[in-house]
Amino acid sequence: MGWTGKILRVNLAKGTCTPEDLNMDWAGQYLGQRGLATKYLVEETDPKVDPLSPDNKLIFATGPLTGTCASTGGRYSVITKGPLTGAIACSNSGGYWGAELKFAGWDMIILEGKSKKPVYLCVIDGKAELCDASEIWGKSVWDMDPWIKSRHQDPMMHVAGIGIAGENGVLYSCIINDLHRAAGRSGVGAVMGSKNLKAIAVRGTGGVKVDDFPAFLAATSAAKEVLAANAVTGEGLPTFGTQVLMNVINEAGALPTRNTRDVEFEGAHDISAEAMAAPSGKDGKPNLLANQACFGCTIACGRISKVNEEHYTVQNKPEYWHASGGLEYEAAWALGAATGVSDLDALTYANFICNEQGIDPISFGATLGAAMEMYQDGALTEKDTDGLELKFGSAESLTSAVELTGRAEGFGKELGMGSKKLCDKYGRPELSMTVKGQEFPAYDPRAIQGMGLTYATSNRGACHLRSYTVSSEILGIPEKTDPLVTDGKAGLVKAFQDATAAVDSAGLCIFTTFAWTLEDIAPQIDGALAGKWSVDRLLEIGERVWNLERQYNLQAGFTAKDDTLPKRLLKDAAKTGPAKGLTAGLDKMLPEYYEARGWTKEGVPTNETLARLAL
Amino acid sequence: MKITLKLYATLGAFLPPGAQRNAIDLDVSDGATIGDVLARQNVPRETCHLILVNGIFSPPANADARELVDGDTLAVWPPVAGG
Numbered sequence A: 001m002g003w004t005g006k007i008l009r010v011n012l013a014k015g016t017c018t019p020e021d022l023n024m025d026w027a028g029q030y031l032g033q034r035g036l037a038t039k040y041l042v043e044e045t046d047p048k049v050d051p052l053s054p055d056n057k058l059i060f061a062t063g064p065l066t067g068t069c070a071s072t073g074g075r076y077s078v079i080t081k082g083p084l085t086g087a088i089a090c091s092n093s094g095g096y097w098g099a100e101l102k103f104a105g106w107d108m109i110i111l112e113g114k115s116k117k118p119v120y121l122c123v124i125d126g127k128a129e130l131c132d133a134s135e136i137w138g139k140s141v142w143d144m145d146p147w148i149k150s151r152h153q154d155p156m157m158h159v160a161g162i163g164i165a166g167e168n169g170v171l172y173s174c175i176i177n178d179l180h181r182a183a184g185r186s187g188v189g190a191v192m193g194s195k196n197l198k199a200i201a202v203r204g205t206g207g208v209k210v211d212d213f214p215a216f217l218a219a220t221s222a223a224k225e226v227l228a229a230n231a232v233t234g235e236g237l238p239t240f241g242t243q244v245l246m247n248v249i250n251e252a253g254a255l256p257t258r259n260t261r262d263v264e265f266e267g268a269h270d271i272s273a274e275a276m277a278a279p280s281g282k283d284g285k286p287n288l289l290a291n292q293a294c295f296g297c298t299i300a301c302g303r304i305s306k307v308n309e310e311h312y313t314v315q316n317k318p319e320y321w322h323a324s325g326g327l328e329y330e331a332a333w334a335l336g337a338a339t340g341v342s343d344l345d346a347l348t349y350a351n352f353i354c355n356e357q358g359i360d361p362i363s364f365g366a367t368l369g370a371a372m373e374m375y376q377d378g379a380l381t382e383k384d385t386d387g388l389e390l391k392f393g394s395a396e397s398l399t400s401a402v403e404l405t406g407r408a409e410g411f412g413k414e415l416g417m418g419s420k421k422l423c424d425k426y427g428r429p430e431l432s433m434t435v436k437g438q439e440f441p442a443y444d445p446r447a448i449q450g451m452g453l454t455y456a457t458s459n460r461g462a463c464h465l466r467s468y469t470v471s472s473e474i475l476g477i478p479e480k481t482d483p484l485v486t487d488g489k490a491g492l493v494k495a496f497q498d499a500t501a502a503v504d505s506a507g508l509c510i511f512t513t514f515a516w517t518l519e520d521i522a523p524q525i526d527g528a529l530a531g532k533w534s535v536d537r538l539l540e541i542g543e544r545v546w547n548l549e550r551q552y553n554l555q556a557g558f559t560a561k562d563d564t565l566p567k568r569l570l571k572d573a574a575k576t577g578p579a580k581g582l583t584a585g586l587d588k589m590l591p592e593y594y595e596a597r598g599w600t601k602e603g604v605p606t607n608e609t610l611a612r613l614a615l
Numbered sequence B: 001m002k003i004t005l006k007l008y009a010t011l012g013a014f015l016p017p018g019a020q021r022n023a024i025d026l027d028v029s030d031g032a033t034i035g036d037v038l039a040r041q042n043v044p045r046e047t048c049h050l051i052l053v054n055g056i057f058s059p060p061a062n063a064d065a066r067e068l069v070d071g072d073t074l075a076v077w078p079p080v081a082g083g
């Protein structure tokens, strides 16, 4: 229970949809979603597979709490081999799609092969079929989603799919569900596009059964009270959203600016939560109109925003005058600070285009920042950029570049390769702010040392969501550590990584952990599932998942040499702020981390570690 | 001495007129503590969850003991998080 016990296997080459039973032994060892789907991927594919070939598989997976009344229990993840990195990819999304898949009676969809012509998958309860998508191939997510609902005469459907970027192999294209929620990172949308699969539309009318309903209800109610009473989840996130971090991280001198040349951005306030809430435009309304919750969420951190109708980006495009998913912190950072652009409406518009065409704003903004630095240094000229003047701070360049990348046209195709391949191509590899080929997000590892180790060791390439030590190092949750020192960070990163892997395997949102510990989560899982689910068991699962992902990457060809950071962070000291004079102390943290993990000096899990984790 | 006070998110309402971008320069008496500055602006202490002085964390419980020096930037937030 919790699980539906059913998987839908779709062979796109043959056009077949086949139900099968969930492997319950694996569910007991890997829980669900991130962990369980990784186990399936590892068992069914060669880690050396070309990510964009028909032999790669694409898995949409829910957790056992997805679709239940547990707060934030609406999450799903997409697991595959990532084309941006060549490493395991696992991108998590909220909205309503994941819960709907459970209501239709499925834990997971495994997609294999490649369809001969564009199709979308339609799942209505127990019935699944592949439908012709030729009319929506070449259309944006925002055109495709209503088309599918209208075609099936069902506005209650939930749709996850790709825009033009994913069809054209933009390496950081994402899968968008519910118009503006994203399985955002590592290019999972390009894998979907390579399979000629435009979307998965789902409608479910069933429910999710739990093992011990009174215990489950008591545990989920108690946990909701914890979220409501906590100042951050009960008040801070719903009111300000993640964007309140813009001024915090800038004040702490940890805001990577202009391709990480600087750690403070003079325009930070103009693109912050405070600016989003201030009156603007001719009607005096602010950019931020409302907050929004994903399925079952009692936090509601989401932002709903509008571009000022007089702004140059939309003044002649009334189709963009509606409200939609607004800037979250990471997107605002990448589209703004990383490119030096401080025009809030331009950022909001660029973010709309990212959602409309299905591109990851973090990787896009960071790649544009790298291109701007190359342009400034003369490594890129207007001849290369089709006339785009890629100057740091130019809002026009940002909004033109995002349109071109979303449609994979002109220089947008080159930007769509991601910063590593782009910087390699133009002879400046050192300007790519990536780890394992993935652009890092909005925290400078010189000023928040734990994030350096986080980026270097993240199994999906640089990422903040694998171990968000910012919580401890800057915000003091669960307890304060000093962001400027490396001491103790190896253990801190490992603890965050393991706990996060467990939360990501459960169907819950990681933002709950600003208030919840595994002590709040374990009773909810224990109520939903048969068997005993303790904190220790969850931590063991988290560690098992982490090591399984690591093994996949090692077999894919990654080594300890890839657990590193761009030279800029290791050699060039921060110029200003609290970290002035500091570089990222990775050389100190990494050996400690390998030891804490029970890995060899070469970063390989020892036989004892593998045996302890039953791997 | 002169300090810069920055009050963010809902605390912005406690900034005096003339503040811009959630910040204002203030003249305060030598040796003024964080607590003195917050009291002067009537900022409810229980709402001060994150305090940075020149970008470096200062425990809110220590606000009455922590003296500021000329040129300091004091930045304060209510409960916030993100990711």
Ligand code: SF4
Pocket: A072, A094, A095, A292, A293, A294, A295, A297, A298, A299, A300, A301, A302, A509, A510, A511, A512
């Ligand atoms: S906390 Fe935010 S991202 Fe997480 S489930 Fe709730 S609304 Fe969605």
